[in-house]
Amino acid sequence: MLDHLVGKPSANWKRTQVLLTLTVGWWVVSKGDTKRLPKLLQRMDKSIVGTAPWKITVAAWTAYYLLQNLFHLVGLNAPEPLARLYKRSFYRATWILTALDAGFFTAMPLKPLWLRHVCSFLFSFYYLFFADDAEEKVRRVRATMSVEQMRVSWEKAANNPILLAFSKLNRPSFSIRRILHFDRPDYHQHLPPTEVYFFYHGPPDTLAQHNTILLQFPGGGFVSMPPPCHEDALAAWAKQTGLPICSVNYKKAPEYPYPWPIEECFDLYVSLIRDRGKSFGLSGEKELNIIIVGDSAGGNVTSAVTLKILAHNQQIRNQNQAASLSSDSLLSPFPSTSLADSKHTHYTEPLFDSLIPVPSGLILIYPALDFEMSCWMTPDQLSLIRAESKTQLFRSGSLETLWQAKDHFSHASPLSVVPDIEKTSLWKRVLINLHLYKNDSKKVPPTSSLGSSLSSSSLQQPPSGRDPSIRERVHQPAIDKHAWGTSRLAMTSRMSFFNDRIITPDMVRAMAILYLGPHANPDFDSDYLLSPVVAPFELLAQFPKTFMMCGEKDPFVDDTVIFASRIRQAKMQYPSSSTSASSGHPNSVVRVKFLEGISHAFLQMMAFLPEAHQAAKTIGAWIQELAEDAAMNHDVHLSHSNLSSSSLPLTTSTNTSSGANGPTTKRTMSPELAEVTAAAHVAEIITSEKEMINRRKQQLVDGLY
Structure with missing residues (x-):
């Protein structure tokens, strides 16, 4: 839960959460006071087991929690696939949204309706604390999602009266x-x-x-x-x-x-x-x-x-x-x-x-x-993306992450969509600092900003502190580092972001x-x-x-x-x-x-x-x-229409451009003509050959009818 509050999946935060939970459990078991219990319960505790049953229960739960999270403590847990993928605030928002989905899915079978509404909110509050259970619940439901489950999940804010009341508090009124x-x-x-x-x-x-x-x-x-x-x-x-x-x-x-x-x-x-x-x-x-x-x-x-x-x-x-x-x-x-x-x-x-x-x-x-x-993306699609990266349509750097997600050979894993810049784990940093302290007499290369030496002699890793990318493993790498853009080995965003928390x-x-x-x-x-x-x-x-x-x-x-x-x-x-x-x-x-x-x-x-x-x-x-812009174009078009005797007004049958000048005026007029009213007169007098042909053609059509 701590990593969700922070907004970033992190093994260190999960390890901290485990240590804090075990510490609290141990303190409760060792320092818990039973003198405030009724005397009858105190006598039963001493006569039956000699130790308070609630202490046995808490101790057993603490031991089970320790075994369940042992790999987190020793640093042998699996890597986080969503680390650095999302912004912290968005990851935190998806945590809340996932908890709501899990709570509403759990309460779906309940009847009557008022009980379902109340339990949906209560279950969602429960899943906020047990985020892993919420993700597993949502994953199982989405694997075979029905229409009713989609509508319950996506329409909860409008159909649940509790969520609707909270939503109206922060919403401007109509x-x-x-x-x-x-x-x-x-x-x-x-x-x-x-x-x-x-x-x-x-x-x-x-x-x-x-x-x-x-x-x-x-x-x-x-x-x-x-x-x-x-x-x-x-x-x-x-x-x-x-x-x-x-x-x-x-x-x-x-x-x-x-x-x-x-x-x-x-x-x-x-x-x-x-x-x-x-x-x-x-x-x-x-x-x-x-x-x-x-x-x-x-x-x-x-x-x-x-x-x-x-x-x-x-x-x-x-x-x-x-x-x-x-x-x-x-x-x-x-x-x-x-x-x-x-x-x-x-x-x-x-x-x-x-x-x-x-x-x-x-x-x-x-x-x-x-x-x-x-x-796979086709060469034509890749060429469109390359063309956009060279225009001013997007601000500079906007497509950088999209390029990185499609450069499958620049990562240690071909499925990775974020740069391979992983922070060294807490245990490794401690061991490295101890190693540097013991060998202080020797000339050790300076450490990085993360406090870890990235020399190949000590860690047996590439200089960047990460596993070599697939391109680095190839014996004959391409001469042009951007040559991947012309190949077919670029996945669509639907496949690149396969593990998205919103759209699966x-x-x-x-x-x-x-x-x-x-x-x-x-x-x-x-x-x-x-x-x-x-x-x-x-x-x-x-x-x-x-x-x-x-x-x-x-x-x-x-x-x-x-x-x-x-x-x-x-x-x-x-x-x-x-x-x-x-x-x-x-x-x-x-x-x-x-x-x-x-x-x-x-x-x-x-x-x-x-x-x-x-x-x-x-x-x-x-x-x-x-x-x-619409008001400006309307004023100029209205001024132009008043000057033209052959244009027709808009009728209830949406015949907006049925006049002699309708489609031509819209097609040739630019926003600069709307800056001054006199530009409409200029547009009426100075006509192009194409406009003259169109007027002549419209007159012939009108003559037929």
């Missing part, structure tokens, strides 16, 4: 908290409505003034965690940004497998655009700007919904292009490759014949973007099976709604501003790096496809932040992880930045 139900659009009107939780922190009378909302697709492995499980982060964002927040309680697997959540969230997005927020109190006089945020599985849904919007718009443009080419042979300003012919898409006819406004921005938090459970391979496998359903036979290399990392560049180039955050020890960290790299490269390859919300340098449109020494689901630990609050504040600043 002035408006409602549960709404949105009917599906007319093309899916036979399907059940979508449940949405609406939150607002500001005064209720100011709600109607907003035209920008935050739309959240919550995570939960596609199987659990409705919006109440995310209220800690939502409350922080509502207070910091002042924006209305809609959190979607989309249907979960296995009852509603893929692609139900994507279709449901896409339909809700269309309904919000058409409704303009009037259903939850907005005035509806202005076009609605939507910023989408998603964590974990919600990040997958967020990316998939955006790709579905872009694919729909591309199909509409392709239809208009085909109609225009049939009447006049004009060049198309869009990429010539049709998504219907692309190997990266599952092509469907558009559900309606109007364009859908793209979200004002995306925020993806530790997203799961690839369902390919492969072990068993859980990933279970969630994937439940989400895909019994009748799925997906193509992981081409189905970009399932695995957004394989989306074609034609769609990724049209992505709005995308900000991403992930822990550097997260099993899904590869998804974040690869997806950000593909978006950036797509925008460099197709610069003309960027909208006004995504214009600018690719490195400013895509932003990634890693949290050092932290793994998955840190936003679920805001009650006991300080870094989670800092991350929530950073995300809140991103939301504010995207909201300001």
Whole structure:
């Protein structure tokens, strides 16, 4: 328990705990006083055994504890695989989370419900002191985890009244908290409505003034965690940004497998655009700007919904292009490759014949973007990571630990993901100091900062005090120390962080099976709604501003790096496809932040992880930045629309860009044009050849109808 309190697995701390426990046990047995017991019990002790029975019990327990931890005392215990892997605060948070999981798993069979709630809390308190038992309990449950166990584990903070009361004490309050139900659009009107939780922190009378909302697709492995499980982060964002927040309680697997959540969230997005927020109190006089945020599985849904919007718009443009080419042979300003012919898409006819406004921005938090459970990284994936390490997309040094985790030959163990810099054990340091003291007359090399001599003559170890790495054992090492980057011997982060305390391979496998359903036979290399990392560049180039955050020890960290790299490269390859919300340098449109020494689901630990609050504040600043950009682009677009006699206003059928200048204006306008209103006049007068062709083509299409 002491090493968990400190936040670092350590044999020395465990040894200290054993010594303290044995000392207390010995003191209680030897110095314990039985004179305070009732006289009848004292007579029974003397007449039966001559020694107090409780002393015999404590002495036996102490002896058993000594035998159980004997190897810890003599320094023959196994090495700690998680030492130096996590930040101290995160490891401490996982200790609390593991104890809660073990307590709730233990109390699951109990009835009635109130007894289960009370015992879940009491058992969790017990497991805080017996951390090893808690880890073993959770490990056994996760090996064959059921849907009910997943939901009990991940929804405990929202369903248990005791934990919920503690959570509300540290959470900002909402002035408006409602549960709404949105009917599906007319093309899916036979399907059940979508449940949405609406939150607002500001005064209720100011709600109607907003035209920008935050739309959240919550995570939960596609199987659990409705919006109440995310209220800690939502409350922080509502207070910091002042924006209305809609959190979607989309249907979960296995009852509603893929692609139900994507279709449901896409339909809700269309309904919000058409409704303009009037259903939850907005005035509806202005076009609605939507910023989408998603964590974990919600990040997958967020990316998939955006790709579905872009694919729909591309199909509409392709239809208009085909109609225009049939009447006049004009060049198309869009990429010539049709998504219907692309190997990266599952092509469907558009559900309606109007364009859908793209979200004002995306925020993806530790997203799961690839369902390919492969072990080895492909050369293409490695090249993307190498390319990102040479750009300003990540701050310097952010990818260093990721490189180290994939350099399997630089460690003594091929499964190690942390540097082999192990502190010498306590017993070795004592013996070394004694040896140096006895041989003080001899000229002994100076000791290191750890107080231990690392000379090969005394310890028979390499100069660094560690076992030789695999690369050092090879008789003919590679000339280039970075040559491993071009080989296939680089594992994915899912395999590198196999022993993660939050996301285990068993859980990933279970969630994937439940989400895909019994009748799925997906193509992981081409189905970009399932695995957004394989989306074609034609769609990724049209992505709005995308900000991403992930822990550097997260099993899904590869998804974040690869997806950000593909978006950036797509925008460099197709610069003309960027909208006004995504214009600018690719490195400013895509932003990634890693949290050092932290793994998955840190936003679920805001009650006991300080870094989670800092991350929530950073995300809140991103939301504010995207909201300001959306308002600026809206003002410039409105000024431009007023000057153009041929542009059409947004209708309730989401025909935002159906005017003559709609798609062209969004595609060519840059953020610099939004700095002054006069820039809109310049954009109207100074037009490019591509814009002239597009206007001429739209006039021909309008003439046909």
